[in-house]
Amino acid sequence: MQIGILGSGGVAQALGTGFLTLGHDVKLGSREPKKLQPWLDKAGKHASAGSFEDTARFADIAVLASLWTGTENLLKLAGAPATLAGKLVMDVTNPLIYESGKMPRLALGHTDSGGEQVQRWLPQSKVVKAFNTVGSAHMVDPKFPGGPPDMFICGDDASAKQVVAGICKNFGWGVVDVGGIEGARLLEPLCILWVEYGLRTQTWNHAFKLLRS
Numbered sequence: 001m002q003i004g005i006l007g008s009g010g011v012a013q014a015l016g017t018g019f020l021t022l023g024h025d026v027k028l029g030s031r032e033p034k035k036l037q038p039w040l041d042k043a044g045k046h047a048s049a050g051s052f053e054d055t056a057r058f059a060d061i062a063v064l065a066s067l068w069t070g071t072e073n074l075l076k077l078a079g080a081p082a083t084l085a086g087k088l089v090m091d092v093t094n095p096l097i098y099e100s101g102k103m104p105r106l107a108l109g110h111t112d113s114g115g116e117q118v119q120r121w122l123p124q125s126k127v128v129k130a131f132n133t134v135g136s137a138h139m140v141d142p143k144f145p146g147g148p149p150d151m152f153i154c155g156d157d158a159s160a161k162q163v164v165a166g167i168c169k170n171f172g173w174g175v176v177d178v179g180g181i182e183g184a185r186l187l188e189p190l191c192i193l194w195v196e197y198g199l200r201t202q203t204w205n206h207a208f209k210l211l212r213s
Helices: 010-021 033-043 052-058 068-077 114-121 158-170 181-201
Strands: 002-006 025-029 047-050 061-064 088-091 126-129 150-155 174-177
Touching: 002 010, 002 052, 010 025, 010 033, 025 033, 025 052, 033 047, 047 052, 052 068, 061 068, 068 114, 088 114, 088 158, 114 126, 114 181, 126 158, 126 181, 150 158, 150 181, 158 174
Parallel strands: 002 025, 002 061, 025 047, 061 088, 088 126, 150 174
Antiparallel strands: 126 150
16 A cells, blocks of 8 residues: 655654555655655665655555644645545644743644644545654554553544554554544644653653553
């Protein structure tokens, strides 16, 4: 399968490497694809880089892995919504605002979410929120003393969520489906909780797990 990742930072590269280990072809999209050469040298022959539009057209499954402030413009540069119409789009963004000396805060929340906004920008795509509640170091093959953590996902298309759940399980996660894309109103604040704990403890090796009886 061809995985197109719209973004080129640490999250994009971590997930790209994970998809490569599963045998997929991966293309990372960037404004400056040449800057990805160090990652490409390590990633091997099934990895490539290109423009955002090249990446969107390449993708059987697209992954949206951008900073929130640039997400709408990135999608325009990718030729969306047309280039992503009918495709599964895994949204790993968080709608965060950063201000000097302050905790990140949500740009959207309570009555809306980044996931819902992405779905509105991509009305013909199947958007599934995932991988927004953990750092890039643990997105693939997470190892914790308490066992595998849980990835919370949401989206309106049941078949698309099944595909994303399979990806999560292949990456070593348990999966909790929290319903439609409006569930992003719950998942995106979990990112703030993850960051708050990290800042208070100065550690970034934590993840969430739903305990069941």
